[in-house]
Amino acid sequence: MKFLQTCGVLLAAAIFAVGCSSSGRMKTHGSDIPDIGKYSDGPSVNYQAAGAGIQNGGTSPNEPNGLLSKRIIYFVYDSSEVQPEYLSVINNHANYLASNKGLSVILEGHGDERGSPEYNVALGEQRARSVAKLMKLQGVADSQIQLVSYGEEKPAVTGHDENAWGQNRRVEITYPER
Amino acid sequence: MKTLDKSHEQRMKINYFKLNHTLPLPFVGLTALVCTWIMMVSVPAHAELTVEVTLGVESGIPIAIVPFGGKQPSENLGSIVAADLARSSRFKVLPEAQMLERPSTPEQVQFATWKALGQDNLAIGQVRDIGTGRYEVQFQLFDVVRGSQQASSTLSFTADESRRIAHRIADIIYKQLTGENGVFATRVAYVTVAAGDTPKDRRYILQIADTDGFNPQNVIKSREPIMSPAWSPDGKKLAYVSFESKRSAIFIQTLASGDREKVSDLPGINGAPAWSPDGAQLAMTLSKDGNPEIYVMNLANRSLRRITDHFAIDTEPAWSPDGSQLVFTSDRGGKPQLYIVSSAGESQPERITHEGDYNAGAAFSPNGKSLAMVHGNDGIYRIALMDLANKQLRVLTPGSLDESPVFAPNGSMILYASRNAGKAQLSAISIDGKVRGSLRIEGGEVHEPAWSPFSVFNVH
Numbered sequence: 001m002k003f004l005q006t007c008g009v010l011l012a013a014a015i016f017a018v019g020c021s022s023s024g025r026m027k028t029h030g031s032d033i034p035d036i037g038k039y040s041d042g043p044s045v046n047y048q049a050a051g052a053g054i055q056n057g058g059t060s061p062n063e064p065n066g067l068l069s070k071r072i073i074y075f076v077y078d079s080s081e082v083q084p085e086y087l088s089v090i091n092n093h094a095n096y097l098a099s100n101k102g103l104s105v106i107l108e109g110h111g112d113e114r115g116s117p118e119y120n121v122a123l124g125e126q127r128a129r130s131v132a133k134l135m136k137l138q139g140v141a142d143s144q145i146q147l148v149s150y151g152e153e154k155p156a157v158t159g160h161d162e163n164a165w166g167q168n169r170r171v172e173i174t175y176p177e178r
Numbered sequence: 179m180k181t182l183d184k185s186h187e188q189r190m191k192i193n194y195f196k197l198n199h200t201l202p203l204p205f206v207g208l209t210a211l212v213c214t215w216i217m218m219v220s221v222p223a224h225a226e227l228t229v230e231v232t233l234g235v236e237s238g239i240p241i242a243i244v245p246f247g248g249k250q251p252s253e254n255l256g257s258i259v260a261a262d263l264a265r266s267s268r269f270k271v272l273p274e275a276q277m278l279e280r281p282s283t284p285e286q287v288q289f290a291t292w293k294a295l296g297q298d299n300l301a302i303g304q305v306r307d308i309g310t311g312r313y314e315v316q317f318q319l320f321d322v323v324r325g326s327q328q329a330s331s332t333l334s335f336t337a338d339e340s341r342r343i344a345h346r347i348a349d350i351i352y353k354q355l356t357g358e359n360g361v362f363a364t365r366v367a368y369v370t371v372a373a374g375d376t377p378k379d380r381r382y383i384l385q386i387a388d389t390d391g392f393n394p395q396n397v398i399k400s401r402e403p404i405m406s407p408a409w410s411p412d413g414k415k416l417a418y419v420s421f422e423s424k425r426s427a428i429f430i431q432t433l434a435s436g437d438r439e440k441v442s443d444l445p446g447i448n449g450a451p452a453w454s455p456d457g458a459q460l461a462m463t464l465s466k467d468g469n470p471e472i473y474v475m476n477l478a479n480r481s482l483r484r485i486t487d488h489f490a491i492d493t494e495p496a497w498s499p500d501g502s503q504l505v506f507t508s509d510r511g512g513k514p515q516l517y518i519v520s521s522a523g524e525s526q527p528e529r530i531t532h533e534g535d536y537n538a539g540a541a542f543s544p545n546g547k548s549l550a551m552v553h554g555n556d557g558i559y560r561i562a563l564m565d566l567a568n569k570q571l572r573v574l575t576p577g578s579l580d581e582s583p584v585f586a587p588n589g590s591m592i593l594y595a596s597r598n599a600g601k602a603q604l605s606a607i608s609i610d611g612k613v614r615g616s617l618r619i620e621g622g623e624v625h626e627p628a629w630s631p632f633s634v635f636n637v638h
Contacts, residue, residue, distance in 0.1 A: 078509075078513070078514075078536075113579065114554070114557070114559055114579060115514070115536060115538055115539075115552060115554060115559055115581065116494060116507060116514070116538035116539030116552045116581055116582070117405060117406070117539070117581065117582060117625075117626060118405070118406060118449050118450040118463065118493050118494045118507075118539065119491065119493055119494060119507050119514055119538045119539065121405070121426070121447055121449050121463075121493070122447065122449075122463065122465075122470040122491040122493045123491065125446065125447055125465055125469075125470065126469070126491065129468075129469075146425075147446065148421075148424065148425050148426070149426075149447060150403055150421065151403075151405075153371075153382075153403035153405060153421075154377060154380075154403060155377075156377070158373070160579065160597065160600055
């Protein structure tokens with residue numbers, strides 16, 4: 001529980017920092033972390049309109065430039081730790097879900113192609129679980145979140161270099177069809 | 179690490195096999211539960227095996243296999259036998275062009291001719307049409323030095339079975355001359371991924387094929403990933419992971435009937451199925467408890483026995499041949515490494531790899547004395563072999579993205595997934611590192627191999 005409290009404090013601090021620092025494009029750290037603004041509308045992202053009666057100032061996930069349009073969290077190699085620059089993305093979705101308890105979300109974990117396929121499934125799930133943990137701290141109910149990990153089986157891009165691997169180590173936030 | 183000495187490298191590139199026909203699949207029967215987008219269909223089979231003998235043919239057993247006499251239903255059986263034996267690291271096969279005579283019956287054999295060519299062994303055969311679509315092959319294996327017959331056999335077959343019969347003859351010769359069982363008549367399972375214009379158009383197909391890449395047949399096809407095929411010890415079933423319902427589930431499919439059962443679809447990961455040597459249990463990874471743990475399922479009553487209990491990742495269980503132990507991958511030490519635990523689940527796991535920053539996806543050799551694994555160091559992933567007696571690690575493969583090692587049932591070769599010019603393909607390497615080959619299946623990326631046991635379900 002102490003760990004979760006610490007996470008919450010860090011999350012709040014990070015969101016504050018990110019919120020103050022800029023609007024629009026997020027800063028990336030290291031060459032293998034893709035620019036989220038650039039890749040957030042990847043072709044494999046698939047979700048449907050969440051329906052009428054949505055709270056949160058009219059923002060919905062299918063608004064192209066809305067707060068919820070960024071739906072991909074990228075990770076560093078062999079890690080399921082959420083990098084600070086993605087905390088605001090998670091927080092935006094968490095707030096939306098917390099104020100729309102009837103909605104649910106699928107967190108899809110992925111890994112890059114390197115190493116053992118089943119280990120990558122496990123790693124992808126740890127990544128999805130990290131995102132879920134942060135969402136729950138913001139008041140999202142357990143029952144609103146589904147996790148699935150595809151490991152290295154569904155790469156977002158098909159290259160075989162650091163750039164491609166960085167785009168493939170990800171969690172996609174998707175809203176299922178209702 | 180053993181390196182391949184370029185100066186001794188003798189490259190023998192053989193592009194034998196090209197095939198293009200459609201196979202009927204007797205086992206494509208579908209149970210009603212299968213959705214429209216999961217199909218088991220027959221496809222035009224087109225496979226190509228490229229074998230590179232990189233080292234050490236000098237030390238192979240010299241043998242001449244004369245193209246068999248008589249009218250053959252399709253390809254010459256003797257040529258298939260020769261190709262099989264050349265693919266193992268154990269034989270030095272005389273090229274057909276160097277043969278001075280082509281005997282097909284014992285009376286025609288002149289031992290002096292073959293002795294002069296430096297041959298210790300000679301195999302000949304004669305095929306005849308025995309009517310009603312059947313053929314018979316008589317073959318003999320001679321000891322050239324002693325001038326005596328070492329083995330002979332008469333086998334009958336249909337045209338469709340001619341490649342299989344040739345593989346059986348290769349197995350007989352292999353056994354006679356090495357004392358070990360051959361694997362030429364076994365099969366491999368693997369997953370092909372056909373890319374579409376968008377990621378949504380990908381098709382994942384679980385196939386089985388002969389070890390030379392011939393006779394590929396679809397087991398199941400899906401728009402969602404299929405992973406981790408595993409043969410039952412009797413060779414009649416495959417366990418695999420399918421994401422067809424947008425989440426993982428473990429299935430067991432009987433090859434002869436096409437019937438399948440979903441054995442696990444708990445919340446979270448249902449992955450890495452591994453049959454116990456007696457076929458009664460299935461080890462697997464489940465994350466129903468909140469993180470990936472190893473479980474063993476009793477297949478008779480589906481009860482689960484928990485093997486690991488740790489907050490880190492525990493996955494990829496593989497059984498020791500005697501069934502007493504499981505090796506698995508865990509990042510409990512910070513990085514993925516291999517651990518061994520009693521399959522009764524009552525002992526503390528013991529870490530067994532310490533070299534390199536990534537050791538995962540292990541398989542026990544059939545004799546239980548070594549482990550094959552994915553060995554990662556500084557971003558390079560290769561297949562390594564560990565001798566369990568002294569824990570010495572030997573890197574076997576030359577790639578940089580090698581994964582999923584599996585042993586041939588006789589332990590002579592390791593089949594693994596690799597990347598060549600960006601394309602995923604299957605490769606095989608002899609455990610002495612002397613012979614390496616690749617299996618290219620047309621129509622997609624190929625990965626996740628599983629080698630069948632000696633006895634295997636065959637489609638005739």
